[in-house]
Amino acid sequence: xxxxxxxxxxxxxxxxxxxxxxxxxxxxxxxxxxxxxxxxxxxxxxxxxxxxxxxxxxxxxxxxxxxxxxxxxxxxxxxxxxxxxxxxxxxxxxxxxxxxxxxxxxxxxxxxxxxxxxxxxxxxxxxxxxxxxxxxxxxxxxxxxxxxxxxxxxxxxxxxxxxxxxxxxxxxxxxxxxxxxxxxxxxxxxxxxxxxxxxxxxxxxxxxxxxxxxxxxxxxxxxxxxxxxxxxxxxxxxxxxxxxxxxxxxxxxxxxxxxxxxxxxxxxxx
Amino acid sequence: xxxxxxxxxxxxxxxxxxxxxxxxxxxxxxxxxxxxxxxxxxxxxxxxxxxxxxxxxxxxxxxxxxxxxxxxxxxxxxxxxxxxxxxxxxxxxxxxxxxxxxxxxxxxxxxxxxxxxxxxxxxxxxxxxxxxxxxxxxxxxxxxxxxxxxxxxxxxxxxxxxxxxxxxxxxxxxxxxxxxxxxxxxxxxxxxxxxxxxxxxxxxxxxxxxxxxxxxxxxxxxxxxxxxxxxxxxxxxxxxxxxxxxxxxxxxxxxxxxxxxxxxxxxxxx
Numbered sequence: 001x002x003x004x005x006x007x008x009x010x011x012x013x014x015x016x017x018x019x020x021x022x023x024x025x026x027x028x029x030x031x032x033x034x035x036x037x038x039x040x041x042x043x044x045x046x047x048x049x050x051x052x053x054x055x056x057x058x059x060x061x062x063x064x065x066x067x068x069x070x071x072x073x074x075x076x077x078x079x080x081x082x083x084x085x086x087x088x089x090x091x092x093x094x095x096x097x098x099x100x101x102x103x104x105x106x107x108x109x110x111x112x113x114x115x116x117x118x119x120x121x122x123x124x125x126x127x128x129x130x131x132x133x134x135x136x137x138x139x140x141x142x143x144x145x146x147x148x149x150x151x152x153x154x155x156x157x158x159x160x161x162x163x164x165x166x167x168x169x170x171x172x173x174x175x176x177x178x179x180x181x182x183x184x185x186x187x188x189x190x191x192x193x194x195x196x197x198x199x200x201x202x203x204x205x206x207x208x209x210x211x212x213x214x215x216x217x218x219x220x221x222x223x224x225x226x227x228x229x230x231x232x233x234x235x236x237x238x239x240x241x242x243x244x245x246x247x248x249x250x251x252x253x254x255x256x257x258x259x260x261x262x263x264x265x266x267x268x269x270x
Numbered sequence: 271x272x273x274x275x276x277x278x279x280x281x282x283x284x285x286x287x288x289x290x291x292x293x294x295x296x297x298x299x300x301x302x303x304x305x306x307x308x309x310x311x312x313x314x315x316x317x318x319x320x321x322x323x324x325x326x327x328x329x330x331x332x333x334x335x336x337x338x339x340x341x342x343x344x345x346x347x348x349x350x351x352x353x354x355x356x357x358x359x360x361x362x363x364x365x366x367x368x369x370x371x372x373x374x375x376x377x378x379x380x381x382x383x384x385x386x387x388x389x390x391x392x393x394x395x396x397x398x399x400x401x402x403x404x405x406x407x408x409x410x411x412x413x414x415x416x417x418x419x420x421x422x423x424x425x426x427x428x429x430x431x432x433x434x435x436x437x438x439x440x441x442x443x444x445x446x447x448x449x450x451x452x453x454x455x456x457x458x459x460x461x462x463x464x465x466x467x468x469x470x471x472x473x474x475x476x477x478x479x480x481x482x483x484x485x486x487x488x489x490x491x492x493x494x495x496x497x498x499x500x501x502x503x504x505x506x507x508x509x510x511x512x513x514x515x516x517x518x519x520x521x522x523x524x525x526x527x528x529x530x531x532x533x534x535x536x537x538x539x540x
Contacts (some may be wrong), residue, residue: 011394059396083393091395123353125282125361125540126329130396144458270395270453 007075008098009065009082010032011050012270014089016129016238020056021063030054030090034065037085041078042071051104051245052111055197056149057237059130061270062093062112062244064104076227091270104245110174110252112243113189115203118185131184132203133240138210140180145216146209147176147187149223150202156195156225159205161234164196169226170194174203176254188243190256197234277345278368279304279335279359281320282540284487286399288507291333300360303446304335311348314340321374321515322381325467327507329400331540332363332514334374361540374515379439380444380522382513383459385473385505390453394521401454402509408480408501409413410450415486416479417446417457419474419493426465427496429475431504434466438498441465444526458513460526467504511516518525 011034019027023035034048051064069078079095086092101107118124118131119138153172160169175190187197187206205222208214214222214232222231246252281304289297321334339348349365356362371377379438388394388401389408423442430439445460457476459469475492478484484492484502492501518524 014395088393088398091393093392122363122540123358123361125284125359126400127396127540128358158387210424270392 002141006098006102007042007067007069007078008102008104009067009079009092010094010098011063011065011093012061012093013059013063014129015054015057017089018056019054020058021050021054021060023265027056030060030063032081033086033090037082038067038078040085042073042079042260043070045220049104051108051165052242054242055237055240058240058242060242061237064108064202064245064247066098066102066104093270102247107247108192108245109249110190110192110246110255111194112246112255113194113199114241114243115187115189115199115239116241117185117187117203117207117239118183119180119185122183124183127184129238130241132236134185134207134210136211138185138207139212140178140210142183142212142216143206145215146206146219147178149216150176151222154223155226156198156223158222158228158231159198159201160195160228161197161201162228166195169195171198175258178206190252198241200235200237201228201231203235203239208232209233275338276368277339277348278366278372278374279349279362280364281329281333281335281446281500282361283329283333284399285327285329287359288326290328290378291320291324291330292321297326300330300333303356303360304337304352307352308337310341310355311351312343315319319374321378322512323511325507325510328510328512329508330512333512334378334515334517336368336372361512363540365392372517377517378462378515379519380460380462380516380525381464382516382525383464383469384511384513385459385469385509386455386511387455387457387473387477387509388453389450392453394453397454399508400511401518402477404455404480405475406481408455408477409482410448410480411457412482412486412540413448413476416476416484416489417448419486419490420446424493425496426468426493428492428498428501429468429471430465430498431467431471431499433490436465439465441468444522445528448476460522470505470507470510471498471501473505473509477505478502 018030021030023032031048039045046067048065048067075095079092082092115130118133124131155169156171157169168192173191179186291300293299293302297307301318309315316337318335318337326440345365349362352362386401388403394401426441427439443461449456
């Protein structure tokens with residue numbers, strides 16, 4: 001098959017070894033790894049652009065990336081070739097021609113992030129790189145009630161990282177909830193856009209609720225107080241994963257309404 | 271609680287970084303790591319003995335280990351203390367006083383090993399250290415028929431590693447079968463004892479069956495031929511895991527008969 005233009009990739013990665021998606025002077029980035037493999041494959045340098053600039057140590061199951069392929073290789077050749085050239089902590093799951101005018105960031109209508117806890121007295125083993133270990137029992141019901149206060153449009157200044165460059169602290173969470181499956185406790189958050197470290201700051205504060213150190217109403221007070229210094233700690237990056245980026249409003253609406261929502265089981269079947 | 275003698279541990283480990291269970295001159299072993307942590311905890315050097323000497327790179331969910339604790343620490347203190355001192359790729363799941371006369375190896379009446387394949391055109395990511403990637407579609411039905419030829423007591427010389435020191439090549443497989451769950455294809459093998467690399471040699475040859483390069487009857491011919499040089503390759507260590515060691519004949523019988531047999535889902539919830 002002849003290539004003809006812009007290729008859209010569905011990319012998964014284990015973020016443990018990376019400074020994040022974006023090229024940085026201080027270490028290896030997922031973007032640089034993909035651009036280097038693409039240049040080796042096609043002979044032409046190209047800029048990879050992604051739906052989300054995931055932070056250092058954050059994982060992805062469904063990052064969406066576009067690359068301009070000037071000619072010779074079709075999507076399936078690009079997928080196989082990149083997987084052969086990339087390190088084994090980055091995997092191209094799918095490749096296709098991008099629709100006209102497609103932009104991975106601006107065309108997105110929603111994103112699904114999952115924060116995963118390992119909630120057990122015994123530490124995690126095979127999942128230790130993808131879960132935050134919380135030894136103490138967490139009260140799921142209190143955490144769910146706290147989540148209800150977070151849903152909807154709010155000023156999330158209390159959960160915004162220092163250095164966040166967004167103009168407005170107002171964001172809308174379309175769906176937020178927890179599922180438990182054995183030792184896994186997963187926090188699913190869906191929205192159009194988030195502030196810097198917002199999901200991890202919410203995860204850290206929800207642990208305080210689950211441990212009984214903060215009531216659900218106390219979390220609501222923190223939200224209304226808009227003071228970052230009063231909310232809980234930022235949860236470690238390794239628990240966070242970009243699960244999916246939505247470009248079809250209908251598919252996003254179904255996910256928000258739970259019809260095609262996150263499964264209770266393990267998303268990390270890769 | 272006062273300690274009084276022999277402590278039995280249920281240990282899980284990610285074998286990637288180890289030369290195997292047993293202390294070796296050429297690299298770190300799980301045994302040495304546990305003995306070092308135990309000495310730091312109790313102040314007394316002790317020899318750790320295990321149910322199975324897993325090979326380099328092989329994992330365990332249910333290795334059984336005994337240690338002699340001369341006095342001060344009870345099992346729960348030992349469990350917590352070891353988990354605090356051990357590297358994060360070794361986890362003590364349970365600890366209890368060993369019954370009188372208990373020997374982790376000789377008291378065992380059965381073992382359950384699982385070999386895990388990632389059978390998909392897309393490579394594995396988060397499970398890449400615990401699964402062997404087979405890109406080509408595998409025919410589960412042919413593999414199941416081949417497994418039927420392996421069940422029972424046989425001379426397994428064709429699947430015995432060079433350097434195997436067992437006196438007899440005869441072993442009895444009490445249960446062997448495959449389960450599929452998405453991209454995971456798992457080979458479960460239960461028996462009292464196995465030859466060196468026997469499960470991995472079986473796994474490698476079963477892949478030949480699944481790819482159509484060898485018929486189930488052809489595998490039976492290899493078994494009867496007793497010639498190691500004719501059977502398939504040895505499957506990589508990373509796919510193998512010691513799931514459970516049985517000391518209660520009734521529990522083992524139930525596992526063999528499938529009443530408490532291996533789940534189709536993912537055993538690696540740790």
